[in-house]
Amino acid sequence: MDITHSEMLETIRMVQMENLDIRTVTMGISLKDCADSNFEKMNERLYKKITHYAKHLKEVAEQVEREFGIPIINKRISVTPIAEILGNCSVNEAIEIAKTLDRAAKDLGVDFLGGFSALVHKGMTKGDETLIEAIPEALSVTERVCASVSIGNTKAGINMDAVRKMGLVIKEAAEMTKDKNGLACAKLVVFCNPVEDNPFMAGAFHGAGEGEVVLNVGVSGPGVVLNALKRHPEADLGQISEVIKKTVFKITRAGELIGRVVADRLDVPFGIMDLSLAPTNAMNDSVAEILEEIGLERVGTHGTIAALALMNDAVKKGGAMASSYVGGLSGAFIPVSEDNGMIRGVQEGALTLSKLEAMTCVCSVGLDMIAVPGDVSASTLSGIIADEAAIGMINKKTTAVRIIPVPGKKAGEMVEFGGLLGRAPVMEVNAYSSDRFITRGGRIPAPLQALSN
Amino acid sequence: METKRAVVSVVGKDQIGIIAKVTSILASNEVNILDISQTILQDFFTMMMIVDVSNISSLEDLQAQLNELGEKLGLTIHVQLEEIFRAMHRI
Known part of the structure; x- marks a missing residue:
């Protein structure tokens, strides 16, 4: 039918x-075969392999964008977690690799x-330790490299030393990029239950x-x-x-088609479609405003979690039918700095850090792009990470923390x-210390949920 | 040869000769029009055409010519491959 x-x-x-728009097409590239005991050789191979496979990524994506008339906002690459190929490298060499990337x-x-990443949910190898040590400087001297560290999952528990x-x-x-408001932290995600095929940054890596x-x-x-909801004020x-499901179905079908065409023209396999509502600072491109349209005066007030749960579930239901391979994080993102509605909620006192934590129980992904005062202690940040990780571990879902203590x-x-x-409003944290809890160290054992066999 | 179809959409303020000018560009590019429909809502003109672009080597070229016309007339003109509409509206 026409x-x-x-x-x-x-x-x-x-x-x-x-x-x-299509937020991103992300090419995942394995770097496992680039590992070498000779650092110079490895460094050169990394560059060659990435630039070989992704040589035409931008060009093809832009061509498809024009032919179909749907914008593709970002072209990205994810690579094998670098810690896995570091071997005996020094911290300085790890930083060199970040520069090469x-x-x-x-x-x-x-x-x-x-993919400047390490998976240490149970323990750390030498390569993991080197990579984590290198993260602050690596993110300060590079522009486009993103790092992530997995510190827990449902099967392993939470590595509290990490x-x-x-x-x-x-x-x-944050301190090393204090002249840029701690920008390095915006490129660093701490995960519980990370997924291996996530196309979204800063947490993408090629698993x-x-x-x-x-x-x-x-x-x-x-x-x-x-806008679809605005046309149904009395629903x-x-x-x-139902309205959300139908709308997301259409969006996802568009995304799947574009993804398949780009993959086909680049002659690489199509992986997954990530069904996430990702806000931007553009007018009305806000997850918070959807919740407000559903009927909340301001995001963060009572009822927010129920509305978010309804929305997130409808997004998945609509998207799941539209795509043959759903993966990644697939849910709604609630980054504060990238969502004008969230920013307003915080500024007007409706949305707090605790409410955001609670919201992460019912949606992907976690505390995202949260600015906190620069004098927050490291153990308080660790406490925040531990709380999020616990939510993820118990609920068998991905949670993440991307937090910026702005100097x-x-x-x-x-x-x-x-x-x-x-842009983000700096949010209050709890003034009481978590220090003794964090310095105990050790590993929080895997929960009963892990015993599923 | 497989036919490749595209949707040409024209949106903007109504004026004399829109269809003539758009279709003459299509004709000079050897683009055949398969279907055409237009509506006017409070001076707001929308026209949709389904066209055969099998003979066209580069859609971008055609888009550029249409952009130029669009700018002159104060209209937004897009040419998009039809598959995207099929994907979104047909199962």
Whole structure:
């Protein structure tokens, strides 16, 4: 059956007026075969392999973007967690690798490269220790490299020694980029239950179970969902869920098609479609405003978690039918700095850190792009990470912390990060210490949920 | 040869000769029009055409010519491969 006039108009309206876009096409590249006892050789191989596979990524993505008339905002690369190939490298050599990755990303014209990562949810190898040690400087001297560290999962429990260490790493990274409001921390994610095929930054890496090269896609589209809901002001909550499902179905189908065409033209396998509503600072492109449209005066008030749970579930239901391979994080993101509605909620006192924590129980992914005062102690940051990790571990879901202790800033001030990272109000943290809890160290045992066999 | 179809959409303020000008660009690029529909809502003109672009080597070239016309007339003109509409609206 031919497409009708009104259907064509709907697609065009979604793109031109409601910010429908493909947030990212992310090429995952395995670097396992680049490992070498000779550092120079390894460093050179990394660059060559990445620039070989992703040589045409930007060009092809832009071509597809123009032919189909749907913008692809970011072109990204994810690589094998670098800690796994570090071997006997020194911290300085690890920093050199970060610079090489950054150079590759710049030469290819991709926006971000993720995978300066380590998985230490149960313990640390020498390579893991080296990588984590290198993170603060690596993120300060590079622009496009993103780092992530997995400190816990449902099957292993939480590595509290790593949690303690990450509090210190975040503090140091903020200090080293204090002239840029601690920007390095915006490129660092601490995970519980990370996924191996996530296309979104800063937490993307190319996991151990992945193939040589793959193309993953992340869609966006809070603006489209918001506008769809605005056309149904009298709908009850069951109908709201239905509207979201139908809208997300269409967005996802567009994303899947674009992803498959890009993968096909690059001659690499299509991996997964990540069904996440990812907000931007563009007008009305906000997850918070969807919750407010559902009926909350301000995001963060009572009812927020129920509305978020309803929305997140409807997104998954609509998307799951539209794509043959759903993966990644697939849910709603609630980054504060990248969502104008969230920023307003914080500024007007409706949304607090504790409420955000509670919200992460019902949606992906976690505390995202949260600015806190620069004088927050490392153990408080570790406490925040431990809480999020516990939520993820018990609920068998991904949780993450991307938090920026902004040097020299106090609660209530605003900080600018620029670009997609946006701007954030500095949020109050609990003034009481978690120090004794964090310094105990050790490992929180895997929960009963792990005993599923 | 497989036919490749695209949707040309024209949105903007109504004026005399829009269809003539758009279709003459299509004709000079050897693009055949398969279907055409237009509506006017409070001076707001929308036209959709389904066209055969099998003979076109680069859609970007055609888009550039249409952009130029769009700028002159104060209209937004897009050409997009039809598959995207199919993906979104048909199962």
